[in-house]
Amino acid sequence: MFEDLKSRTVLITGAYSGLGRHFAGVLAGAGARVALCGRRTALGEEAAAAIRAAGGQACAIGMDVTQPASVQAAFDAAAEALGPVSVVINNAGIAVSRPALELSEDDWTGLVDVNLNGAWRVAQAAARHFIAHGTPGAIVNIASILGQRVASHVAPYAAAKAGLLHLTRALALEWARHGIRVNALAPGYIATDLNREFFASPAGEALIKRVPQRRLGQPQDLDGPLLLLASDASAFMTGSVIDVDGGHLASSL
Numbered sequence: 001m002f003e004d005l006k007s008r009t010v011l012i013t014g015a016y017s018g019l020g021r022h023f024a025g026v027l028a029g030a031g032a033r034v035a036l037c038g039r040r041t042a043l044g045e046e047a048a049a050a051i052r053a054a055g056g057q058a059c060a061i062g063m064d065v066t067q068p069a070s071v072q073a074a075f076d077a078a079a080e081a082l083g084p085v086s087v088v089i090n091n092a093g094i095a096v097s098r099p100a101l102e103l104s105e106d107d108w109t110g111l112v113d114v115n116l117n118g119a120w121r122v123a124q125a126a127a128r129h130f131i132a133h134g135t136p137g138a139i140v141n142i143a144s145i146l147g148q149r150v151a152s153h154v155a156p157y158a159a160a161k162a163g164l165l166h167l168t169r170a171l172a173l174e175w176a177r178h179g180i181r182v183n184a185l186a187p188g189y190i191a192t193d194l195n196r197e198f199f200a201s202p203a204g205e206a207l208i209k210r211v212p213q214r215r216l217g218q219p220q221d222l223d224g225p226l227l228l229l230a231s232d233a234s235a236f237m238t239g240s241v242i243d244v245d246g247g248h249l250a251s252s253l
Contacts (some may be wrong), residue, residue, distance in 0.1 A: 002231045006031030006166025009082040010230065011075065012124050013065060013122055014092035016043040018192050019142070021220040022179040023089055023226055028056030030227060035061035035078035035085070048072070052066045057082065063120030065092045071125045084133040087230050088126040090119045091142040100155045115160035116167070123171055127180055136179030140229045141148045145245045160187075165241055172239030181238040190217040212247030 010027050014020040014038035014189050018025045028034045028051045034198055036051075036058060038044050044060030053056035059081045063074035078085050093115045096107050123139050130137035146154060147161030160235045172182040189211065191199065199216055208216060243249055 001233050002227050004028045004232045005087075005227070005230065008058060008087050009033045009035065009084045009085045010087040010089065010232075011035045011037060011078050011126070012089040013037045013063060013118075014142075015045050015089075016060070019187075019190065019196065019219060019222070020089070020091040021047050023091060023222075025051060025054075025060065026223050026226060027089075027230060028054070028058055029088045029089075029233075032056040032230075033082040034059075035074070035082055037074050037078075038062045040066055044212075047231045057204070065122055066113050068121055068125075068233070070120045075125050075129045078144050079129070079133075080231070084135060085126065085129055086133075086135050086137045088122060088137070088139045089142065089230065090126075092118055092138060093142070095154070095157055096154045098250060099153055103156065111156040112160050112163075112233050114188060115157065119164055120167060121152075122192075123182065125165070127171070127175055127178065130177055130180055137181070138230055138234075139171070139182045140182065140226065141165075141184040142183070143168070143184040143241065145186050145188045145243060145249050148249060150209055169239045169243065176238055181234070183234065183239070185222065185225055185229060186216055186241050186243045186245070187222060188243070188248045190219060190222065194221070198220070210247070210250055210251060215246060217244060217246060 010032045012024050015024045016038035024034045024036050044203040048060040050059040061074045061077045064070040096111050143164050144161040146158045147165045150158045
């Protein structure tokens with residue numbers, strides 16, 4: 001079903017660790033050439049080497065999504081190393097957990113500049129790259145169910161992800177005429193090394209009980225939706241949001 005990925009170069013932001021690194025492995029396993037982008041170069045080289053050791057094609061490229069020149073340079077480097085990019089996984093993001101009354105100006109602006117403005121910079125650079133190379137393209141924005149419903153202590157994160165969902169729809173509308181599809185994947189609570197300790201605590205266990213499936217998602221729960229949106233299997237989908245949350249959004253308030 002995902003045979004078309006074998007001819008694609010995929011650029012992934014925030015790809016050196018966590019879900020981004022997992023996505024890179026999944027796409028490389030489907031045959032794509034993957035450009036892993038991020039700021040921590042040593043981690044990136046390690047992640048790319050692991051993919052190559054497993055038989056995939058991968059390179060690590062430095063990118064700071066808060067710097068337009070860095071974003072553009074990464075697309076140029078990916079095209080030179082692996083061929084023109086035709087799929088982008090817009091995954092870079094940071095989190096701040098703090099009561100809204102205690103947020104600093106830097107807390108707010110720093111998070112929004114990465115999670116929303118950064119996603120916009122990457123998407124715009126991607127669209128320009130696709131058009132310049134005369135190829136259709138797919139952009140998959142990694143959003144969150146917190147962009148649709150809120151929780152305490154994550155105001156800037158929730159606001160940025162809500163903005164990202166509407167940006168997905170707006171860009172899908174504008175860029176469809178260029179053969180560019182823009183969709184979003186909205187994970188619920190997914191187990192990672194960063195949150196494992198919290199979800200083992202009483203507060204974390206209580207949160208898991210509010211998920212209808214009564215469990216955390218695992219990174220592999222995102223594999224099918226990711227491959228769908230990145231490939232031509234979703235050729236007639238644009239402006240769509242796929243929630244992967246164990247039914248969390250459908251639960252009662």
